[in-house]
Amino acid sequence: MDKIFSGISKFQKSVYPKNEELFHKLAGGQSPEALFITCADSRVDPMMITQTEPGDLFICRNAGNIIPPHVPDAGGVTATIEYAIGALNIEHIVVCGHTDCGAMKGAMDRDSLADFPHVRAWLGFSEAAVKIVNERDTNASEEERLNALIEENVLLQLTHVRTHPFVASRLAAGLLELHAWVYDIKSGTIKAYDSESGYFREITRAKGNAEFPKGNCPIHDHAD
Secondary structure: HHHHHHHHHHHHHHHHHHHHHHHHHHHHOOOOEEEEEEOOOOOOHHHHOOOOOOEEEEEEEEEEOOOOOOOOOOHHHHHHHHHHHOOOOOEEEEEEEEOOOOOHHHHOOOHHHHOOHHHHHHHHHHHHHHHHHHHHOOOHHHHHHHHHHHHHHHHHHHEEEEHOOHHHHHHEEEEEEEEEEEOOOOOOOOOEEEEEOOEEEEOOOOOOOOOOOOOOOOOOOOOO
């Protein structure tokens, strides 16, 4: 914890004073541009990889960047989506997976998670993606199958998010865009799913080069 406490001290002495105006503004409310749903993995920092500031992203994190399909019962991810869309009028939802994802490794072999029953159950929301990869990529190496699953899981979760009433309504009205991303930890690059070509393509400086048109649905018959 020493590093964490030292960081707090550094923030209060150096970072906050340089950004005092921003924090005073944020004290009055928030108006983030995007709901950023990503993995809880400690190696993934949404604000660092997007170079955004506090107040820009409404962030939701969990093992495997999973979005359960909508059900009437309360749930943390569901409540976050509902608030982001209904109260904050978010116009973009980004689901961002990442390379070397431990959750997806677990999803590939859920029987190995007998000692982690809640994790095992949670990863059931990725089961359809696992089945797609197992059926499609029979001759692929284990690493290739993992990378394919990481991409397929992101697309599956965007399929799930469309079942949420607030999301479905905004998509139908053309007021919401969905984005499927995969962050490569080693290279620092981010790939976005291009719904026209069916491929994940590296995001470049060209604005919007690999994004969903408004209201468009991700598909699962992409090539890799």
